[in-house]
Amino acid sequence: MKGDNQEKLISYLLNAHSFVDSSSLAKHLDVSTKTIYRLVKRINNFYKEPLIISEKGKGYRIDDREYIEQHEIGQFHQNDLLSPIERRNMITKELLLISPKTISLFNIFERYYISESVLNTDEKKIEEMLKQFNLKLERKKRHLSIKGAESNIRHALLELIGEGKLANLSAYNGMDQTEDRDSHFVQEQINTIENYKGIIIPYPYNVNIFSHLYILIMRFRKRGVINGDKNRETQEIMKLKNEYQSFYRMSDMVIGNIEKYLHTQLPQNERIYLFEYLISSRFETQNIQNNEEDMKYSKDVIDITNALIKGASHELNHSFKNADLEQQLLKHVKPMLNRIEHGLIVKNTLIGQIKIEYPLVFKVISNISEQISEHYSIKKINQDEIGFLTLYFAKELERNPVKIRTLITCTTGIGTSELLKTKIDRNVPEIEIVDVKSSFDLTQEDLKKIDLIISTVHIPDVEAIPLVVISAMFNKNDQIKLRKMIEMIGDINE
Missing domain, CATH: 3.40.50.2300 (Response regulator)
Known part of the structure; x- marks a missing residue:
């Protein structure tokens, strides 16, 4: 209904030859004059320059030049009224970015043009969604906020933003020119990491690290320095720092660069967050002799890789026993186990296509992964990870199809x-x-x-x-x- 009113208002003004007063518009749309005011405000919020011009004593008219310009580039259709899911996601993202700060209910009513009863429904849906990240939505004194551990907040942001949507989120939060500068700076840090050890960070790990650093900067701009988060420097982390010394040096260097960029000192946890992402990512090594620590595989990594190859060979009636596939899987399984251990997420944007294109392979790898989790007492391997593993075997099948x-x-x-x-x-x-x-x-x-x-x-x-x-x-x-x-x-x- 609200989307129809928006379309009707624009259509009516487009066909008018001069200004139209709010009473006439309200009568045409069968709404109040206050609703007309809010509709105009909402429509204009989508444009750099107001689409609907208002003049006291005259009413409203369409800026024809703005309409034609935006219509030609598709802006008009892109900015139609948000669906309930899109609206809830945007509210959640904004709350996550400023957490634990609050947003007033009035601000939400004005921005999204919704009633209190609609917001009540949105809150229930948001609460349900946040449970998977162990986060809570709180309402106090007509304000909303999200509470929880910083790592969980960032996981939720990664999940909601998704690949390729960071720029949109930044623009939505009014960052404009800053967003481009931040994006360029983060990419420079990715290049710094790659040049430091002569490595290449392949997709999707480059996107994952980019997203993490970008969200760190966005959180700082919205929230400031985040203190009081649980200290992540556990005995296990200290052991890993000793084992992967060069990765920690990279993390220290990059966070130091970010501190200079933001003119602030960040908590020690930021170095550990990035360190966890680095040891949980896969790298293509250009110089093996200078990167011996990358090539060490634990007994669990070797055993799990062999279990995948043996299980897939049996279930798919195809021999996957070859040195190339084994090395590729070893290089993947090693950081995968780190991700599982530390609860890090790498989004698999191809997961839907993988399930459609390779249903049997995905099902087989899912079953083997479940058995591996039980046998080796590791956390459940999620569908994104199973999708990545599926691609290794699917590629092998396409290279050497089962006859x-x-x-x-x-x-x-x-x-x-x-x-x-x-x-x-x-x-x-x-x-x-x-x-x-x-x-x-x-x-x-x-x-x-x-x-x-x-x-x-x-x-x-x-x-x-x-x-x-x-x-x-x-x-x-x-x-x-x-x-x-x-x-x-x-x-x-x-």
């Missing part, structure tokens, strides 16, 4: 069968021909571990195995028939 183990049989002689084998080998790469036999000599032993039988005659008593009957010449119709059978087997396997 359909096929038996060729013919009654007209072994020579004909061999000719048929040659033609199929040349035209159907999805098939692995394991044997060529006469139909008279076929035994049950021959049918073990066979996915498909290609024959020039019908063979009784093999209902358990797909059978396709074709001619010895393997003409076009035979090729179409075989292709359909291969597709059907593929669908069954999925």
